[in-house]
Amino acid sequence: MIDIGYNATLVAIGAGLLGVAAGVIGAFLYFRKRSLMSDAISHATLPGVAIAFLVMVALGGEGRNLVGLLTGAALSSLAGLWLVHWINRNTRLGEDAAIGAILSVFFGFGIVLLTVIQTIGAGRQAGLESFLLGSTAGMLRADAYVIAVGGALALIACLILRRPMTLVSFDAEYAATQGLRPGRVDMAMMTLALAVTVIGLKVVGLILIVALLILPAVAARFWSDRSEVVALLAGVIGGVSGAVGAVISSLAPGLPTGPIIVLVAAALFTVSLILAPTRGVLAGVIAQLRFRHRVHMRQGLLALAHGHRVHEGYTLRLLRRAGLIRADGVATSEGQREAALAAQDERRWTVLRGRPEAATLAAHYDGLTPIDTVLTSDQLTELDRLMKQGSDHGHATIRRAERGRSDG
Amino acid sequence: MNDLSQTAPLKVRGLTVSYGATPAVFSADITVQPGAMTAIIGPNGAGKSTLLKAVLGIIPRLSGQVEVYGESFDSQRARVAYVPQRASVDWDFPTRVIDVVQMGLYRQLGLLGRVRGQHRALAQECLSRVGMSDFAARQIGQLSGGQQQRVFLARALAQGADLYLLDEPFAGVDAATEKAIIEVLKSLKAEGKTILAVHHDLSTVPDYFDHVFIINKTPVAEGTVQEAFTQDALQRAYGGRLASGLLDQLFPVANPAPPASFGAGPA
Known part of the structure; x- marks a missing residue:
């Protein structure tokens, strides 16, 4: 066994749990053909993080409180999600156009706010940029708990909603005749994606979290024609990517955790693409x-x-x-x-x-x-x-x- | 008891559905007779599928009441099964034939109920009823169109419903499938179930169905095939869009061959 130290072990466990949750929920997004929605969700978190920081500082508190920042992220992401939904529904623009517009506008706004924070409160803003690409260097036991509890709750919700989500993804009209409201099931699915995104901000960052939602699902699809198996496998692939990626990044100084996790997931995807029986190349x-x-x-x-x-x-x-x-x-x-x-x-x-x-x-x-x-x-x-x-x-x-x- | 069996499985009053500002179905009344096989017929764009979807709550209705067995549709959902048009589905979805049939049981199973041996056996039995038991482990997209249609019918059978609503079950299927489906529908009718199907092939209406509902945005005629499936009603619904050869074939007695002096023109 490689001795990677206390902090690295903590990060590996946290990243592994995050990977499992992201993999399973990402599989349902993929079934529903809404994978790109996660890109809009994640980019829309940035203004929320910045605004939460400003509000907490204005109230005289510690600006870097993680729960506060994540709450801000969730709220602004929810706003972005709602806007995409509204544009798609009430204009002639399609969902792809709406995603593109919201993603870039929110991200741009978030970057502006970050720059402003940097100039007015020099010194205290340290750490906000880490939400872009993730940073596990200073990960605390409490942070790992946040990820573990959040991920577990999201997985339980996924287990409960697996049939409605499967039914709506396969055949939304039939699902409606079975008493389900496809619009609400979609909303629940997006909320789960949002939850995973928010708890993953600290580890992989908002730019790369989308990879952890998409790659495990598409890799798993190569191995099975059954939705439950694909979802489970996606969880396994996500978990392995998270844990292995975290361990690899701890082996040498200066290796960024988030990007390494994504690269491990990409490697597993490539292996699946080439070697999977029947569906592989x-x-x-x-x-x-x-x-x-x-x-x-x-x-x-x-x-x-x-x-x-x-x-x-x-x-x-x-x-x-x-x-x-x-x-x-x-x-x-x-x-x-x-x-x-x-x-x-x-x-x-x-x-x-x-x-x-x-x-x-x-x-x-x-x-x-x-x-x-x-x-x-x-x-x-x-x-x-x-x-x-x-x-x-x-x-x-x-x-x-x-x-x-x-x-x- | 006797009264219950007389209740109309489906009763629609004043149903209007519109896409934008154009009504697709306007003020439709329909009463489906218990134990009957009813065809909804009408020209393209007459609102046949729309009517069915609005009844099922798939698309919102602008006005109108729907009663299923004398009560609200919501309370009677378990007694209604729907077979959609094939086009509405993602065919590359990771699901096998047997899984699709089991989806018919999801409502009954609830969110967490386990799929047990009895459910698997039921799904398998429904598959064999439509002649598809050999294909249980295939991914759904690997089937032909007719085979896919039969799987959807099996999914509806798994629900164990009393009223079956089918949207163009015979569209684009091979002869073997058409025969298999009509056999199943007839056996359902023999069990006292009620069937309502959107149908496009006028020539098979008298063979397959005993009641018709003719619609072109508004209802044109309703009743048994003998009463309502008349040349007059079809002319009113389809306007001039019916081939005269088809009418001759459907109504050989009512429409005797025209005198030679008129028949000499190009066919």
Whole structure:
């Protein structure tokens, strides 16, 4: 075990908890296609932080009280959220435009206020900039408690609301018929995102918190087709990113915690993108290559069965490597046997597809699936009997169909 | 007891819905008969789907009362199932076919109730009723349009409702699906359930339904297929938009072939 010291352990635990909460809630935002909303929420916190500082100083108190600053952040973020909602509802602007406008205006206003604070109360403002990119250097036990309790409450709310949120995200109209109010469920979801953003301000900062809400969710999506599993996995990925990122940043002086956490999350996302089974990039490439292999093999065999010449280089290589043709392109005895089987399969399919009562079975036809994987042996016997019966009558059509397919 | 079974499953009075300042549905009255299969028909943009959505509270209504089994819709929600038009859904959503069917049970399960074996069995049974049990573990977007429609019907079945509202259940589906859906609807009717469906294919109305509600912004006709599904009512609802060939096919006796001197023109 690496000994990283008391403060670093505290930060790692806090960041891990924050990551879990952000991952799970971010997953629901992603389901609802509202991930970017979190960007507006987080940027809209800045004026609140500055105003809360000014108010607390004006009242003669300590300007850097964390709870006070976070309350200010939550209030101004709520105002931003409400404005986005209002613009989207009452003007012709879409949500994306509203998010862009609110995000930049609030952030700009917040920066102006920070500058003002810097000039009037020089010296005392120290620390407010840390809300931009997060700062864990002076993290106290109390701060860790704030994160732990806030994160746990947000997770419990998420657990209670998981069905309404899932239903509204998948099919809002149906959700309405089930007695849910999609508008209210959305509001609850946004409030949860806001809560996570506010408690995450101290650790990752308002510019990067959006990454912790989005990256775990999209990474988790690669691994599962079930919403509950995706949400859980997003929590795990977020938690690991937070904890590991915090530990890494504590290993060397001067490594910023927030950005490192985001980079760890991005690394997990990249791994998921490439390596995930079925949805990952690598799996896609392999599946494509396999498919190409099957298509060329099948077409090659059918061409052999009908005595056509194979021209395509890739097909020739495949057949030669499998020992089905000789170097001069003539079929080996094994090749002849395989080709005959393929041709028989194709003939059986043609008969099956011509029979209306077998429409559901015939729908499995894709030119590659062997028919005996679709039919039972009884059905196969029946099919062969039909083929023998109709061979005089149907022969010409079958041959024509085969010829059409094997060219290409 | 006898009185209860006579209560109209759905009664709408003076329903008006508007998008902006143009009413999409104006002052519609509709009374759905218990145990009947009723088709809502009318031309494009006549407010058929809007009517259904306003009844269900998906879109707000400007005026009008809705009664479900003689009481407010809110108190009778559990008895009403809805099958939406397929277009309203995010198909890349991480959910499997069986999960979608289980969504029909969410209301009954509440916020925290666990999905137990009996719920899974029920969902599986609903899937097999629509002929989709082999697809339970597929992601919903991997199905064909007709298969997706059947899954939505299974989700409605899982609710165990008494009144089924369907929005264009046969739009863009293959023949096999159309047949499967109509079989299920007929079996529901045999169980005494009530069905109200927006329908666009006039030629199948007499085969599939026993009641019709014809609308073009305002109600045009309502009643059994024999009473209300008349050439006159269709002409009033659709104006000149109906192909005459379709009318000949639907009303062969009422509309005898015109004399040769008129029939000689281009078809």
